[in-house]
Structures are given as structure tokens and as C-alpha cells.
Amino acid sequence: xxxxxxxxxxxxxxxxxxxxxxxxxxxxxxxxxxxxxxxxxxxxxxxxxxxxxxxxxxxxxxxxxxxxxxxxxxxxxxxxxxxxxxxxxxxxxxxxxxxxxxxxxxxxxxxxxxxxxxxxxxxxxxxxxxxxxxxxxxxxxxxxxxxxxxxxxxxxxxxxxxxxxxxxxxxxxxxxxxxxxxxxxxxxxxxxxxxxx
Amino acid sequence: xxxxxxxxxxxxxxxxxxxxxxxxxxxxxxxxxxxxxxxxxxxxxxxxxxxxxxxxxxxxxxxxxxxxxxxxxxxxxxxxxxxxxxxxxxxxxxxxxxxxxxxxxxxxxxxxxxxxxxxxxxxxxxxxxxxxxxxxxxxxxxxxxxxxxxxxxxxxxxxxxxxxxxxxxxxxxxxxxxxxxxxxxxxxxxxxxxxxx
Numbered sequence: 188x189x190x191x192x193x194x195x196x197x198x199x200x201x202x203x204x205x206x207x208x209x210x211x212x213x214x215x216x217x218x219x220x221x222x223x224x225x226x227x228x229x230x231x232x233x234x235x236x237x238x239x240x241x242x243x244x245x246x247x248x249x250x251x252x253x254x255x256x257x258x259x260x261x262x263x264x265x266x267x268x269x270x271x272x273x274x275x276x277x278x279x280x281x282x283x284x285x286x287x288x289x290x291x292x293x294x295x296x297x298x299x300x301x302x303x304x305x306x307x308x309x310x311x312x313x314x315x316x317x318x319x320x321x322x323x324x325x326x327x328x329x330x331x332x333x334x335x336x337x338x339x340x341x342x343x344x345x346x347x348x349x350x351x352x353x354x355x356x357x358x359x360x361x362x363x364x365x366x367x368x369x370x371x372x373x374x375x376x377x378x379x380x381x382x383x384x
Numbered sequence: 385x386x387x388x389x390x391x392x393x394x395x396x397x398x399x400x401x402x403x404x405x406x407x408x409x410x411x412x413x414x415x416x417x418x419x420x421x422x423x424x425x426x427x428x429x430x431x432x433x434x435x436x437x438x439x440x441x442x443x444x445x446x447x448x449x450x451x452x453x454x455x456x457x458x459x460x461x462x463x464x465x466x467x468x469x470x471x472x473x474x475x476x477x478x479x480x481x482x483x484x485x486x487x488x489x490x491x492x493x494x495x496x497x498x499x500x501x502x503x504x505x506x507x508x509x510x511x512x513x514x515x516x517x518x519x520x521x522x523x524x525x526x527x528x529x530x531x532x533x534x535x536x537x538x539x540x541x542x543x544x545x546x547x548x549x550x551x552x553x554x555x556x557x558x559x560x561x562x563x564x565x566x567x568x569x570x571x572x573x574x575x576x577x578x579x580x581x
Contacts, residue, residue, distance in 0.1 A: 305502045310552045318554070339548060339557045340568060347544025351536060355507045357515070360536045371537060371581050375572050384568050 207233040208240055212254040217308055221251060221315035251315075255300055258293040261320045269328035276329055277377025278369060284345055285365045288353050301349060317342065331380055340379040348372060404430040405437055409451040414505055418448060418512035448512075452497055455490040458517045466525035473526055474574025475566060481542055482562045485550050498546060514539065528577055537576040545569060 211232035215224040226247050230237040244250040252260055264287070268279045287293050303312050322342055326334030348368070352360045360368075408429035412421040423444050427434040441447040449457055461484070465476045484490050500509050519539055523531030545565070549557045557565075 302502050304547065304552055305499050310554065313548075313552050313554055336556050336560075339554060342554070343544035343548045343557065344541050344572075345544070346547050347540035347542070350501065350543050350547065351510075351540045355501055355510050357507065357510055357536060357539070359533050360540065363533075371576075375541075375575070378572070379568075 204233070204235060204239070205243055208235065208243060208250075209254055212250050216251060216254055216315070217311075220311045221247075221319065226250065248320075252320075255316065256296040257300075258296060259287050262324070265321065265325050265328065269325060273329045273331055273381045275377075276380055277375070278373035280325075280341070280345075281369050281373045281376055282365075284348075285368060288349060289365060294353065298353060301354060304346070313342075329380065333384065336384060337379055340384065341376055344372065344375055344379070401430070401432060401436070402440055405432065405440060405447075406451055409447050413448060413451055413512070414508075417508045418444075418516065423447065445517075449517075452513065453493040454497075455493060456484050459521070462518065462522050462525065465522060470526045470528055470578045472574075474572070474577055475570035477522075477538070477542075478566050478570045478573055479562075481545075482565060485546060486562060491550065495550065498551060501543070510539075526577065530581065533581060534576055537581065538573055541569065541572055541576070 208229060211229045212224075215229050215232065224247070226240050227237050229250070230240045233240070240250065244253050248262075252262075264283060268276055268283055271279070288297065300312065300316065303309055306312075318338075322338035323334070326338045331337055348360070351357045352363070352368075405426065408426045409421075412426050412429065421444070423437050424434050426447070427437045430437070437447065441450050445459075449459075461480060465473055465480055468476070485494065497509065497513065500506055503509075515535075519535035520531070523535045528534055545557070548554045549560070549565075
């Protein structure tokens with residue numbers, strides 16, 4: 188990749204103004220949570236008009252994703268898991284997780300976000316970020332029964348794998364091959380998605 | 385419980401000396417890890433003789449457990465899981481985990497320890513604490529094949545459940561009944577212990 192290529196998702200605008208909006212957004216989302224945060228409030232904090240925030244970043248959800256600095260937009264990759272229905276969704280989800288987390292460029296900002304889940308605001312981060320943007324849409328797209336319970340079980344195993352493999356880097360999981368991890372985790376995730384619970 | 389009852393595991397000795405030894409132990413274990421820490425070094429830091437450390441706290445492992453301030457000594461409760469062999473060990477392990485973590489008195493110090501797993505020294509904490517004192521002895525006692533891989537898989541699900549239910553307190557797992565959690569997690573843990581991996 189050329190170093191002069193624009194960063195993915197970047198929109199035109201003064202770097203200073205963009206940075207001020209992002210800083211205000213991060214602070215508001217962290218302090219108040221997603222639902223209670225308004226684009227108007229962020230604009231006020233950044234000293235700009237709301238229309239400029241929308242012009243630079245799109246919707247509030249787009250701004251939330253931008254504030255997380257993720258290289259992968261969950262809304263773009265989740266259809267890969269959802270298409271084809273619940274059969275095989277466990278394997279597709281584990282493969283997607285591993286491909287995103289094994290890639291250093293996409294892992295770096297995720298590590299920063301994931302470390303925050305044990306901070307005092309971690310509950311909000313999981314509920315606003317992971318649940319609202321990943322688990323709930325996926326449960327809906329898959330059309331499973333009891334989606335909240337099933338997706339929470341899925342999350343409990345995915346978080347635990349991330350913690351062991353990528354955050355604390357505990358062996359033998361840290362060095363395990365993606366194929367072996369798919370073999371052992373996919374049936375479990377599939378069971379949480381479509382087995383008896 | 386009477387407020388004047390001695391704390392569990394407490395040994396006689398000057399409170400100041402005991403506190404100085406514990407403070408020195410926590411610092412050494414955190415900075416150097418379990419293996420590289422010597423009782424002699426802790427004694428030097430605390431300004432006492434090594435024999436006094438052994439007199440107050442017993443072995444280095446006893447001192448490590450005391451420094452973690454756990455109300456439950458893993459060495460005492462793991463035989464409950466191990467006896468009876470690998471059959472049913474998944475359910476016994478999930479039940480033990482839930483009983484310890486659902487009890488507020490035993491949960492409080494565990495929450496403090498668990499929050500530390502995402503700190504820079506978290507890898508050491510998991511390897512020295514959880515792996516060395518819980519996972520490895522249990523794998524050995526159960527006589528399972530590939531104990532390191534199996535117990536790491538077990539840990540990845542147990543950590544994930546702890547994170548969701550007790551640390552971030554994400555619903556519906558935070559309010560789920562222990563019986564339901566045993567129903568859904570015990571077969572998974574059993575699969576990691578004795579299924580194909």
C-alpha cells in the first residue's frame with residue numbers, strides 16, 4: 188500500500204477540525220454512552236456546527252466507529268457471517284474474528300478498545316460497541332431464537348479467546364494455528380448459536 | 385460471622401511485620417513473577433529474617449496465595465473437581481467457579497486480581513497464578529492428554545464468562561441463574577477436557 192493513499196474511510200476537511208470533533212466524540216461517548224450522546228453536543232464541544240460533523244463523518248454511528256479508530260467496520264464484515272444462515276455461522280464467525288485479530292493493522296486499535304472493557308466504563312463499551320454493533324445485528328440477521336442469551340454466550344467465548352490469545356498472550360493459545368482454533372471453537376460457537384440452551 | 389473471628393489463614397505475629405512482608409511479597413511477585421522471586425529477597429525488603437517469613441506464612445506458595453488475598457485457596461478446592469476423574473469434571477468445574485464467584489466475600493478479592501489480567505503484568509499473573517495453581521494441577525490430577533492445550537481452552541471460556549458476568553456485568557449473563565449457566569457451559573468445558581481437540 189502506498190503511504191500517500193488516503194486512510195480508509197477518510198473524508199475531506201481540515202485535519203484540526205476533524206481531530207477536534209473526534210476528540211470531543213471520544214470523550215462524550217466514553218462519559219455518557221452511545222445513546223445519551225448527541226451529535227449536537229459533540230459539535231458544541233468541538234466548536235463547530237452540527238452540519239460540519241455530519242459532513243465530515245456521516246451519521247452518529249459512523250462517528251462512533253471513527254472514534255473507535257477501527258480499521259474494520261463491523262457493519263461491512265458481519266454480512267459475511269450472516270449470509271448462508273445459521274448453518275455454519277459458528278465457523279464463519281470464528282474465522283472472521285481470527286482474520287481480523289491476526290492482522291496486525293486491524294488488531295492494534297482493537298487491543299486498545301478491548302483493554303478498556305475492564306475499566307469502569309467497560310460495561311458501556313461492550314453494550315454500546317460490541318453488543319449494539321456486532322452481536323445484536325448478527326443475532327437479528329441469523330434469525331435465531333433467544334438471540335440475547337445466545338449472542339452473550341458467543342461473546343463470552345470470543346472475549347475469552349481474545350483475552351488469552353491476543354491480550355495476555357498465553358501459550359499455547361497465543362501461537363496456535365488459526366485452523367486448529369477454528370476446529371476447536373467453531374463447534375462451540377455453533378452450539379451457542381443453534382444448539383439447546 | 386463474628387467480626388472478631390480471625391481472618392481465615394491468619395497466623396500469629398505482629399500485624400506490622402506481617403503487613404510489611406505481604407507488601408514486599410506483592411511487589412516482588414508482581415515485578416519479577418513467581419519463579420524469580422525468593423523468600424529471602426522478600427525478607428530483605430521487609431527487613432526481617434527469612435525464617436520469620438516461613439514462620440508467619442509457610443512456603444513461598446502459601447505466601448503467594450496470602451499476597452493475592454484470596455478467601456478460597458485453590459489447592460483446597462481443586463480436589464473437588466479432580467475426584468471422580470474426567471467424567472463430569474466439566475460440570476464440577478463450572479459449579480465450583482460459580483460458587484466461588486457468586487459468593488460476595490470470595491468474589492471481591494478475585495475481581496481485583498482478575499482486573500489485573502489486562503494490565504502489562506497480566507500475562508505473568510495468569511501464568512503464575514491461574515495456570516500454575518489451578519490449571520496445571522487440575523490437568524495433572526485429571527490425567528488428560530494434551531493438558532496444556534485443553535486447560536487453556538477451558539481457561540478461555542471461564543475467563544470469558546467471568547468477564548461478562550462478574551466484571552463487565554453484561555446482561556443476560558449477569559443475572560442468569562447458576563443452574564442455567566451450568567447447563568450451557570458444562571458440556572462445553574467437558575468437551576475441552578475430554579472431547580476431540
